[in-house]
Amino acid sequence: MSLPKRIIKETERLVADPAPGISAVPHEDNLRYFDVTIDGPDGSPFEKGKFKLELFLTEEYPMAPPKVRFLTKIYHPNIDKLGRICLDILKDKWSPALQIRTVLLSVQALLSAPNPDDPLATDVAKHYKENEKDAQRVSQEWTQKYAK
Amino acid sequence: MSDMSDDNDYYSDEDMFDGTQDEDESGDEMELDNFGDDFKVPAKDKKKSYEVDYDSLSQQAVEKLMARDINHICSILGVEVDTASLLLRDQKWNKEKLIEKYMDNPTKVSVDAGATLPETGPPPPAPLRNSTSSSSQSSNRRTTRGSKMLGLGPKTKSPTSSPTISHHVPQSLKRASSKKAEDFFVCQICFNDAPNLQTLALDCDHAFCTECWGDYIVSKIKEESEHSIRCMAEGCALVAPDHFIRDTLLPAPGAPVGDVERESQNIAAWTRFQELIVRHFVGCNRNLKFCPYPSCTNTVSCPSAASKASLASTVPIVSCGARGIGPQDQEISKSQQLGFGLQGKEHRFCFGCPIESDHRPVICAVSKMWLKKCADDSETANWIKSNTKECPICQSTIEKNGGCNHMTCKKCKNEFCWVCMGPWSEHGTAWYSCNRFDEKAGVDARDAQSKSRASLERYLHYYNRWANHEQSAKLSVDLYAKTEKKMEDMQITSALTWIEVQFMKKAVEEVEKCRTTLKWTYSMAYYLAKGNEKELFEDNQRDLEKAVEDLSELLESPIEPDTIPTLRQSVTNKTVYVQKRNEIVLEDTANGFLEGRWKWNVAVDGFDDPEETVL
Numbered sequence: 005m006s007l008p009k010r011i012i013k014e015t016e017r018l019v020a021d022p023a024p025g026i027s028a029v030p031h032e033d034n035l036r037y038f039d040v041t042i043d044g045p046d047g048s049p050f051e052k053g054k055f056k057l058e059l060f061l062t063e064e065y066p067m068a069p070p071k072v073r074f075l076t077k078i079y080h081p082n083i084d085k086l087g088r089i090c091l092d093i094l095k096d097k098w099s100p101a102l103q104i105r106t107v108l109l110s111v112q113a114l115l116s117a118p119n120p121d122d123p124l125a126t127d128v129a130k131h132y133k134e135n136e137k138d139a140q141r142v143s144q145e146w147t148q149k150y151a152k
Numbered sequence: 153m154s155d156m157s158d159d160n161d162y163y164s165d166e167d168m169f170d171g172t173q174d175e176d177e178s179g180d181e182m183e184l185d186n187f188g189d190d191f192k193v194p195a196k197d198k199k200k201s202y203e204v205d206y207d208s209l210s211q212q213a214v215e216k217l218m219a220r221d222i223n224h225i226c227s228i229l230g231v232e233v234d235t236a237s238l239l240l241r242d243q244k245w246n247k248e249k250l251i252e253k254y255m256d257n258p259t260k261v262s263v264d265a266g267a268t269l270p271e272t273g274p275p276p277p278a279p280l281r282n283s284t285s286s287s288s289q290s291s292n293r294r295t296t297r298g299s300k301m302l303g304l305g306p307k308t309k310s311p312t313s314s315p316t317i318s319h320h321v322p323q324s325l326k327r328a329s330s331k332k333a334e335d336f337f338v339c340q341i342c343f344n345d346a347p348n349l350q351t352l353a354l355d356c357d358h359a360f361c362t363e364c365w366g367d368y369i370v371s372k373i374k375e376e377s378e379h380s381i382r383c384m385a386e387g388c389a390l391v392a393p394d395h396f397i398r399d400t401l402l403p404a405p406g407a408p409v410g411d412v413e414r415e416s417q418n419i420a421a422w423t424r425f426q427e428l429i430v431r432h433f434v435g436c437n438r439n440l441k442f443c444p445y446p447s448c449t450n451t452v453s454c455p456s457a458a459s460k461a462s463l464a465s466t467v468p469i470v471s472c473g474a475r476g477i478g479p480q481d482q483e484i485s486k487s488q489q490l491g492f493g494l495q496g497k498e499h500r501f502c503f504g505c506p507i508e509s510d511h512r513p514v515i516c517a518v519s520k521m522w523l524k525k526c527a528d529d530s531e532t533a534n535w536i537k538s539n540t541k542e543c544p545i546c547q548s549t550i551e552k553n554g555g556c557n558h559m560t561c562k563k564c565k566n567e568f569c570w571v572c573m574g575p576w577s578e579h580g581t582a583w584y585s586c587n588r589f590d591e592k593a594g595v596d597a598r599d600a601q602s603k604s605r606a607s608l609e610r611y612l613h614y615y616n617r618w619a620n621h622e623q624s625a626k627l628s629v630d631l632y633a634k635t636e637k638k639m640e641d642m643q644i645t646s647a648l649t650w651i652e653v654q655f656m657k658k659a660v661e662e663v664e665k666c667r668t669t670l671k672w673t674y675s676m677a678y679y680l681a682k683g684n685e686k687e688l689f690e691d692n693q694r695d696l697e698k699a700v701e702d703l704s705e706l707l708e709s710p711i712e713p714d715t716i717p718t719l720r721q722s723v724t725n726k727t728v729y730v731q732k733r734n735e736i737v738l739e740d741t742a743n744g745f746l747e748g749r750w751k752w753n754v755a756v757d758g759f760d761d762p763e764e765t766v767l
């Protein structure tokens with residue numbers, strides 16, 4: 005099946021005009037599959053980290069959201085140990101007007117602002133709620149250890 | 153009920169076979185178109201105490217109810233039909249709540265429902281294209297009537313070159329106001345920038361191409377079963393009104409035939425969309441319940457069973473009026489049809505609980521409790537507890553089925569005493585009796601064990617009979633087939649006509665019905681507190697059971713040509729008798745609920761807790 009115009013255009017723009025701290029490169033053999041790198045935002049416990057993600061555009065895209073997953077281990081209340089992300093726009097708040105770029109920017113924003121009230125990794129969320137300082141210290145440690 | 157016929161006697165179903173219909177079926181022609189004779193609900197002149205008043209409604213009839221509510225809101229709030237529909241859907245079809253809230257703050261209610269744009273919000277970002285001049289008006293309007301379909305002319309040509317792009321273009325569309333710059337349009341979903349691209353937008357003026365709108369709406373309806381479909385633009389909360397969805401999905405009359413597959417998919421989505429709204433309406437209304445049978449779209453209205461309190465005294469068994477599975481019975485093969493009974497089973501279900509069959513005479517709370525008890529493994533555990541012990545060394549479960557108390561575990565070869573569970577070696581020469589057990593403790597332990605056993609036996613008594621009747625009812629499928637064969641034989645061997653041999657079929661149906669009643673009487677009896685009332689109940693139960701078994705036997709008996717007239721006589725008599733007994737059980741139980749006569753041996757919702765003495 006040929007690639008829809010939407011995906012071609014988006015890919016062109018991502019390459020030509022990448023968002024700061026984000027790169028997304030499609031696989032040569034599968035243009036719906038992207039290798040993504042997101043830099044940990046400054047001022048967050050993930051600062052200086054380089055996080056690898058995978059992003060896949062399903063057959064239904066853009067009517068259905070892309071599938072996004074962290075490949076780098078990360079200590080974050082909304083990201084579980086399999087790398088799955090709890091983010092509303094990737095689920096029920098998805099709009100076809102959103103794009104790969106906006107999705108990745110939202111993921112980056114999630115790193116700056118963890119939301120322990122809507123957790124995916126419950127143990128991490130508990131840690132964040134009970135002792136935020138200590139939890140951030142662990143997040144920092146993990147970033148230094150895994151996200152190089 | 154509107155389409156009631158006067159059939160209070162035993163041959164009430166006959167007109168189904170000779171094709172006569174009731175006179176007053178003018179009620180809803182749509183229903184009859186779909187279901188023909190099958191759309192008859194067994195009707196009675198006078199309501200029996202074990203029956204509830206209910207109405208069966210087709211999807212069209214429910215749509216009429218919805219339209220009535222919508223028109224009511226239109227006239228009171230002075231809004232248009234589609235807006236009223238969105239407002240009602242958002243307020244879960246609660247008219248009073250909607251009117252109250254709307255009077256309080258119309259803007260908020262309307263914006264929350266996605267019917268209008270927030271008035272003070274920032275102007276909607278028009279993607280790559282200025283909005284038409286009507287946008288400033290439309291954003292202030294309280295309706296979503298003005299969804300627009302814009303056909304953009306080719307870039308190089310004058311913008312007024314194609315004034316009649318499609319039937320969607322409303323008269324008010326101000327093509328003349330568009331400027332040159334607007335003609336360059338790229339759909340932000342598919343990035344299609346072809347000239348002549350047809351676009352659609354809600355009042356928010358977020359325009360996207362028609363094809364994307366179609367795909368989006370279809371995917372929302374098909375994948376998410378969503379009836380509230382919001383604008384595709386990110387963060388825009390405007391909901392597409394019904395006419396917008398219809399215009400997008402249904403091809404314009406006289407429009408050139410496009411992609412056939414796509415069009416049929418769109419039409420299916422539109423049908424589904426209407427069904428989703430009906431389901432939402434039914435789901436929000438306590439007086440209504442959707443028929444749970446597969447692919448049936450009927451609804452039953454039963455206001456008398458809408459409150460939880462009423463379920464403590466009535467068993468609201470209703471029937472949507474349709475029979476069989478699927479809208480067309482013809483598609484079902486003959487053998488399958490036999491499986492559902494000769495005509496396909498009536499869609500009979502309980503209005504008050506999720507049980508998809510008749511559970512009279514027992515009220516919902518008790519039948520639910522009973523089913524849970526039967527489904528639970530707790531009873532198996534109960535049996536194990538009363539019949540087995542564990543080897544003190546390897547914990548294997550052992551059932552002692554005879555012999556002396558000197559046990560040798562098959563698995564670990566441990567020898568122990570069944571009475572005290574201690575090692576056998578310590579028993580010395582007291583071979584056949586164990587006197588080491590503390591006397592008091594021994595009595596207690598035996599008491600506990602026999603008590604548990606007694607309760608188990610009691611449960612099994614009721615359960616076996618319950619299961620037996622269920623099994624027999626299932627076997628009635630075979631009985632149906634056998635009966636049909638017999639009916640054919642009878643026509644050959646005697647002078648009886650086909651209609652005259654229907655007594656056999658009627659008898660089988662009656663047996664099956666009574667077995668269902670009997671089945672549930674056992675779950676009722678299990679929970680009934682001891683006393684005179686229970687004894688009377690069990691007397692009625694016994695009479696019905698005996699009558700049913702007699703009739704059952706008669707139906708199974710071989711047919712001899714010379715005995716057919718007598719057989720017919722006695723089957724007919726017995727059928728009438730069985731029917732009477734069944735009525736007595738149902739009637740008496742139902743009256744008992746109304747009079748508050750029944751007492752339970754467990755706590756049941758809506759009843760006083762059982763007294764200590766009956767436990």
